[in-house]
Amino acid sequence: MALAPAITDIEQLKSHPALGRLVDWNSAAVQEVKFDRDELTIWVPKEAIREVCAILRDLTECPFNFLADLTCVDWYPSEPRFEVVYHLLSISKKERVRLKARLDGSSAAIESVTSVWPAANHYEREVFDLFGVRFTGHPNLKRIMMPDDWEGHPLRKDYPVEGYR
Amino acid sequence: MILNMGPQHPSTHGVLRLVLEIDGETVVGMKPEIGYLHTGIEKTCEAKFYQQVVPLTDRIDYLCPMTNNLAYCLAVEKLLGLEIPARAQWMRVLMNELTRINSHLVWLGTHAMDLGAMTVFLYCFREREDVLRFFEMVSGQRMMTSYFRIGGLALDPPLGFFEKVKKFADRFPGNVDEYENLLTGNPIFTMRTKGVAHLSAEDAIAMGACGPTLRGSGVDIDLRRDAPYTGYENFRFKVPVRTEGDVFARYLCRVAELRESIGIVQQALAGMPEGPIKADSPKVVLPDREKMKTQMEALIYHFKIITEGFTVPAGEVYQAVESPRGEMGYYIVSDGTAKPYRVHMRGPSFANLQALAKMCEGQLIADVVAAIGSIDVVLGDIDR
Numbered sequence: 001m002a003l004a005p006a007i008t009d010i011e012q013l014k015s016h017p018a019l020g021r022l023v024d025w026n027s028a029a030v031q032e033v034k035f036d037r038d039e040l041t042i043w044v045p046k047e048a049i050r051e052v053c054a055i056l057r058d059l060t061e062c063p064f065n066f067l068a069d070l071t072c073v074d075w076y077p078s079e080p081r082f083e084v085v086y087h088l089l090s091i092s093k094k095e096r097v098r099l100k101a102r103l104d105g106s107s108a109a110i111e112s113v114t115s116v117w118p119a120a121n122h123y124e125r126e127v128f129d130l131f132g133v134r135f136t137g138h139p140n141l142k143r144i145m146m147p148d149d150w151e152g153h154p155l156r157k158d159y160p161v162e163g164y165r
Numbered sequence: 166m167i168l169n170m171g172p173q174h175p176s177t178h179g180v181l182r183l184v185l186e187i188d189g190e191t192v193v194g195m196k197p198e199i200g201y202l203h204t205g206i207e208k209t210c211e212a213k214f215y216q217q218v219v220p221l222t223d224r225i226d227y228l229c230p231m232t233n234n235l236a237y238c239l240a241v242e243k244l245l246g247l248e249i250p251a252r253a254q255w256m257r258v259l260m261n262e263l264t265r266i267n268s269h270l271v272w273l274g275t276h277a278m279d280l281g282a283m284t285v286f287l288y289c290f291r292e293r294e295d296v297l298r299f300f301e302m303v304s305g306q307r308m309m310t311s312y313f314r315i316g317g318l319a320l321d322p323p324l325g326f327f328e329k330v331k332k333f334a335d336r337f338p339g340n341v342d343e344y345e346n347l348l349t350g351n352p353i354f355t356m357r358t359k360g361v362a363h364l365s366a367e368d369a370i371a372m373g374a375c376g377p378t379l380r381g382s383g384v385d386i387d388l389r390r391d392a393p394y395t396g397y398e399n400f401r402f403k404v405p406v407r408t409e410g411d412v413f414a415r416y417l418c419r420v421a422e423l424r425e426s427i428g429i430v431q432q433a434l435a436g437m438p439e440g441p442i443k444a445d446s447p448k449v450v451l452p453d454r455e456k457m458k459t460q461m462e463a464l465i466y467h468f469k470i471i472t473e474g475f476t477v478p479a480g481e482v483y484q485a486v487e488s489p490r491g492e493m494g495y496y497i498v499s500d501g502t503a504k505p506y507r508v509h510m511r512g513p514s515f516a517n518l519q520a521l522a523k524m525c526e527g528q529l530i531a532d533v534v535a536a537i538g539s540i541d542v543v544l545g546d547i548d549r
Contacts, residue, residue, distance in 0.1 A: 003246040003478060037243055037482055065370055068485065069494055069511040085496065087483050087511070091370065091384060094391040098483065119373025122519050130207075145200040145548060154208055161212045 006036035016040055017062040018088075018097040025055060039098060046101040046110045049084075053099070053116045056088060062095055064088035067113070070123035072131045076157040081105030082133055086113070103133060112138040130155035168530070172201050176279045176534040179544030181518075183533070190529050195522045202548035210508035214474030215241055216315055218508065223309040225510055226546040228271055231257075231264040231300075232488040233510075234313035239394055240484035240495040241315045244477050247446055251438040253317040254396035259330070259433040260303065260312060261395075261486075262426040266337070267296040268489035268541075269419050269426075276416070276538035277348060280357045285347050292340050295333050302326050316450035317443035327434055334430045341423050348416070358413040362524040362536035365410055374520040375513050376491025377422065378540050381415035383408035388487040399436070400429050412539040419541075422489075449475045474503030490514055490541050512546040 007013060010033050014020050019042060022029050029052055032043040044052045056064040069087040080102040088097050101110055112135035113120045124135040125144040132153035135141055143150065152159050171182040180201035186194035206225060210218045222237045223230035235257055242249060249257075274289030297307040303322050304312040312319050348354045364374065369382040379386060387404040389397045405421035407414035443450045451470055452463035469475075479501040485494040491513030498507040517540040524536045 006480075036480055037246075039482060041481075067373055068492060069483070069496060069509070071496060071509040071511075073498055073507045087494070087496070091386055094386075096483070117373065118371050119516065119519055122515065143200075145203040147200075154205055159208075161208060 003037065006034050008032070008034050013040065016097070017059060017093075017095065018042065018056050018064060021055060021059055022052060039096065041098045041100060043100045043102065046084075046103055049086075049099070049101050050111045050113055050116060053086065053088075053113045056097070056099075057116055059090075062090050062093040064090045064095070064097060066091050067117040067119045067123075068096070070113075070120055070127065072127045072133055072155075074131060074155065074157045076105070079104060082108050082131060084110055084127065084133060108132060109134040109136055111136050114138055129153070132156065170533070172198075176537060178275060178537065178542055181537070181542060181544055181547075183537075185525075185530065185533065187530060190531075192525050192528050192530060192533060195525050195533075197518050197521065199518070199544070199547050202544050204549070206549045207508055207510065210505055212504065214503050215477060215505060216470070216474065218505065219314060220309065220311045222510075223311055224545060225549055226488065226490070226493070226512065226514070226543050227308060228268040228543055229264045229489050229493075230308060230310045231260045231312060232486060232493055234311060235261055235395065236484055236486045236488075236493050236495045237497075237508075238313045238315050239486065240482050240497045241477065242444075243482045243484055244480055244497060244499050245315075245446075245449060246478075247316055247444050247449065249317055249395070249444055250441045251396070252440045253442045253444075255433050255437050256318055256322065256442065257313060257395045258397060258400065259430060259437070260300075262429045262433070263296050263299055263330070265426045265489045266423060266430075267293055267300075269423050270296070272419065272489070272538075272541045273344060273423075276535075276541075277354070279534050279538045280354060282348060282351070282354060285344055288340070288343055288347070292337065299326070299330060299333070302329070314443075314450070316446055317441070321442050327437065330430065331434050334427050334434065337427045338424060341420065341427075345420060349420070355413060357532075357535055358416060358539075359409075359411060361412045361532045362528055362539060363409075363411050364520060364524050366408075368523050369410070369520060372520040372523050373516040374491070374540075375516050376488070377415050377418040378491065378517050378520060380404070380406045381418045381539075382410040388485055388492060392485070394484070394486055400432050402426075402429050412535045415539045476501060476503050477505075485511070488513055490543065490546070491517060510546075510549055512549065514540075514542045514544070514546040518542060518547060 029048050034041045066089040068089045071085050073083045082103040084101045086099040129143040168185040172180040182198040184196040222233040270289040270293040274286035277285035301307050304310040364382050366382045369379050385406045402425045405418045447466045456463040477499045481498045483496045485492050494511035496509040500506040
């Protein structure tokens, strides 16, 4: 089974409920799209992430009301360094969509989506703990996995696998 | 008053620490403190070849190793675009459902014991032993199976395996009746669970709860039915949903799932296809031992896979499967090399733990024990 080539044209993918609504709302809110291996990824500007999430959650015909996962990828040493990844699921329509926001390494901060989904609380704390990405407006941004006095953020690519010794 | 519960509390099923804010006997607030089992599996994965990650996935959620193997293998297979032969798919379904039975039995036994019903624990572990023997038969391991490999299975099941599973599957519904006789109508058990730790459907969705915790609150979702993977579309089963949203509803969901799972096992046994158990992709799948000793190419491929791994086309996938606890998702990013660039595990217990605080607000301290049992936490899955 050969892999189908990825589709990156917004016009071709507009029939997807999430993408169609976002383009209608504000075409600047969609930086890039990619449909690869049956999964849709939308890159959104980091300033718009909370609004985009709220819009997708409240879609009428296909509400993406479930935050399935929130994580981060470190592309060190290239810039923008971090990509925060949101996996949304529509419980009624069983559709999935992946949102991504790019962050610079020097100012790795993005608005928290805890006001949209309380579920984001622990996920954002985990990303803060392991990547050092700050979430503005988070109610309790503390380390969650590592001890409070731990130095460094282990999942960053410049953090050695064996740790600092 | 602030009360510290755990990490060495027997009812927290591992090393979960809860900081309870209490007013008399009533819980006003709860903060889960986690990370005691954090071993950095996600970081370790980035330093291993794709095939070397499989044994790590067992150790995340140690009560359902096969489900974790499955989610990881499916994700990598999706990245590679591999097609898996029918027999391997059906075996995966069969083993996956046995894993669900194994996990639910541990949950049922410990949950009932937390609430004072000692006998059920012994009954459940009696049947669990049978399931662990099946795991041992196919993989040589009772718990850390690593039986599913990228591209198929490690080995064909041994002679006599299906007959033994068949015997177990015929007997097991009677065993579930036994558990239900002990618990479902038991006045002590029902008083400890009915109306306790209520979670509404809206709250469950907002807090990201999944699996039986979500279905116990009346949300009808099961990934096996809604986003079928590894051939689940060939099986007929019901998805038990309860609307009460309390501990008892979650109990009923899981017990009903035990019966559905054994139904799937029966179907898998009846329709088990013959054929290969590995995909035809010599660059990814290790050759058979026999071929390796007789054919030059097979030996070369084996050497290359072991020493250099295999490259995976760049891209990313999120593969979710329905684990006994809910949505187990693997997010894998590949940069085109032989090692994954990023592996993220979305653990169902991690999500359900957030819902726990919501459930326990306004409950009695004694009911916190029932609530923890009802979300079926596995700390390895939370801390990773």
